[in-house]
Amino acid sequence: MGVWQAYRALNAEQRRVLKTKQLSANRPIDGIIQFLQPLAAYDRVGDKARTRFGCGAGIGIVLSIVAGIMAANGALPAAIGVALFVLLVAVTLLLAYAWIWSRGVDLSNNLRQFMLPVLSLFREDIDPKQKVHLRADLGSPTAKEKLQKTMDPYAHGAYYKIVESFYIDPWASAEMPLADGSLLKWSITDHIRERKLRKKNPRGKIKMKTKYTVKTSVDVELTLRSDAYAVTAAEGERVKAGGKKKAIRIKARHKRQDLTPLDPMVFIDMVAGIYRRATPTQ
């Protein structure tokens, strides 16, 4: 499927999510998955297309310059040279526009590499008749509004300038009523450190690179029916026991050195870890 076909397959509500990057859904699980699947399909082909648009625009700039020089030098007949130059500039502008446009409607990979897999795996555990509340920020984790502070530049070793910026991205939370009468609440927040480093290589050329460290906080609260499960709390775990329900809350931190989405298995292990300690009473 091409990027335009994938985009045209989206309805008005899905295009609004693409534009605003904000998802707030309150509907049964099947409806949420059906809503997210076309968005994920678009984002997958959109990522590939954006790379092609960008590379194409870069090659177009080079070819336009070459055609312009050749036309100016008389290496090509004037009419052909000018026509070729104009054509290449037009194609380059078109590709550059497509690249800018596709950047504007790009969604975070958290959608298709975390959220959709987790929802698809838990689909049959979720009560199909009840509504799932899902909120997600699918914008860039290093968007301006998520910036907390930027430190003063400093030097270290070979790097003559290092600028550190810190971002907080509370990008997802959800409430899922499960088929066994339990309620699963979770939220995920990424704490990001961005380091922009500059150094000079032995030939005096300035080299720049950006490095990321992401600490992801995952909060999971599973409320189990007391008449359905007996639960043994693990060490350091908070268990809130009410009359008919027991809420088990666990937190985990996961650190990684790039902006790749959290592995769904980290989250699944947390929820499954609570179920491991639950014993059915019936």
Next chain:
Amino acid sequence: MATCIVRSGFLTLRDCGNPAATKCATCGRPVCSTHLSASSGFTVCLECASQKSTGEGVPESENYDSDWAYRYRRHYYGRGYVPIYMGSSIYDDYDTRSFDSDMNDTALDQDDSSAASFGDS
């Protein structure tokens, strides 16, 4: 009418219970239309289709359909997770924790209280 016998769920398992549409071409059990594997051309149940998948790593997919979910489920259970089974049908290879609630330590102790005889292995 026969009902679908596929164990649905991931964290906990239960009988699907929907009216069966056909029989699985591999195991011969009745299966509803939602638990037929698209990758098999809707002839095999998702559980049988997931057994046929090869590879040790996490299953990959682009559209995260039911085939992928059941492959992932099998992979995940292979890492040691034993789901709670809440259904009523017979034991299968996923269903071991349903025995736990019936397991009575005193009954085990009583078994062990008698001296071993030559008949014991």
